[in-house]
Amino acid sequence: MSAALLNVSILAAQSILAATMLLYLFRMLRGPRAQDRVIALDAFYVTGMLLLITLGMRTGSTLYFEASAIIALLGFASSVALGKFLMRGEVIE
Amino acid sequence: MTPAALSVPMAILISAALVGGALFALAGAVGAVRLRTFYQRVHAPTLGSSMGMFLILASSILYFSAVRRAPVFHEILIAVFLTLTTPISLMLIVRAALARDRMEGSEDVPPLSPEPGDGMSDRREDV
Numbered sequence: 001m002s003a004a005l006l007n008v009s010i011l012a013a014q015s016i017l018a019a020t021m022l023l024y025l026f027r028m029l030r031g032p033r034a035q036d037r038v039i040a041l042d043a044f045y046v047t048g049m050l051l052l053i054t055l056g057m058r059t060g061s062t063l064y065f066e067a068s069a070i071i072a073l074l075g076f077a078s079s080v081a082l083g084k085f086l087m088r089g090e091v092i093e
Numbered sequence: 094m095t096p097a098a099l100s101v102p103m104a105i106l107i108s109a110a111l112v113g114g115a116l117f118a119l120a121g122a123v124g125a126v127r128l129r130t131f132y133q134r135v136h137a138p139t140l141g142s143s144m145g146m147f148l149i150l151a152s153s154i155l156y157f158s159a160v161r162r163a164p165v166f167h168e169i170l171i172a173v174f175l176t177l178t179t180p181i182s183l184m185l186i187v188r189a190a191l192a193r194d195r196m197e198g199s200e201d202v203p204p205l206s207p208e209p210g211d212g213m214s215d216r217r218e219d220v
Contacts, residue, residue, distance in 0.1 A: 001101055001104075002098075002099040002100065002101050002103070002104030003099070003104075005101075005104045005105065005108055006099070006104050006107065006108060006156075008108075009107070009108030009109075009111050009112050010108075010111065012112050012115070013111045013112050013114070013115040013149070014115075016112070016115035016116060016118070016119050017115050017118060017119075019119060019122075020115070020118045020119045020121070020122040020141065021122075023119075023122035023123065023125065023126050024122055024125060024138075026126060027122075027125050027126055027134075033131065033190075035131055035186060035187075035189065035190035035193070036131055036134065038186050039125070039131075039134065039135055039138065039183075039186060040125060040138075042138070042182060042183070042186070043121065043122070043125060043138030043141060043142065046138070046141060046142045046146065046175065046179075047118055047122070047141060049171070050114070050115070050118060050141070050145065050146060050149050053149055053150065053153050053168070053171075054111065054115075054149065054153075056153065057111075057152075057153055057156050057157075060160065062157070062167070065153075065167060065168065065171075068171060069170060069171055069174075072171055072174055072175055072178075073174070076174075076178040076181075076182055079182035079185070079186065080181070080182055080185055082186070083182060083185035083186040083188075083189050084185070084189075086186065086189035086190065086193060087185075087188065087189035087192055087193075
């Protein structure tokens with residue numbers, strides 16, 4: 001009973017998160033300006049990280065946790081770099 | 094221990110937190126697609142990176158703690174890190190967007206305050 005419930009709810013959460021990523025992808029492709037794309041990318045990687053955590057719950061392995069921690073770290077670095085690029089036109093001065 | 098041996102109330106709690114968090118993330122994405130200006134759209138995705146993230150990480154903590162019969166708390170690392178970094182990156186991006194809008198002379202953003210020191214100026218007039 002509880003295994004079936006967990007299966008269904010993890011699948012539902014994964015579908016919802018995938019739909020969320022598609023919506024952010026739409027905003028990233030649509031724009032209309034560079035800052036919209038950067039914000040959408042920022043939210044996109046957070047959603048991908050959440051999706052990896054649900055994958056870890058499905059397989060019962062903690063490897064996915066480490067992958068999502070790396071995504072969180074690198075995503076922050078990339079957002080800061082993109083913000084700096086928007087501000088100055090250069091990442092490293 | 095397999096997931097099948099979880100108690101039913103625990104499974105319901107885990108499922109509710111998981112689906113609830115995913116729905117928060119979806120609400121944020123709908124906002125990011127439907128709101129009209131950039132400065133409105135910035136607010137929506139933070140639903141997913143605050144409440145959505147908290148609920149999904151909480152459900153993961155509950156699940157692994159219940160399955161392994163021992164407290165498993167390492168997801169807290171991600172929660173703390175995201176809570177600290179999301180405002181930093183968003184403020185950087187929004188300040189960059191504001192500077193770009195001002196450089197283009199857009200009328201949708203307030204102009205730079207003429208007097209420095211009144212708390213409203215950017216102190217970045219040299220940019």
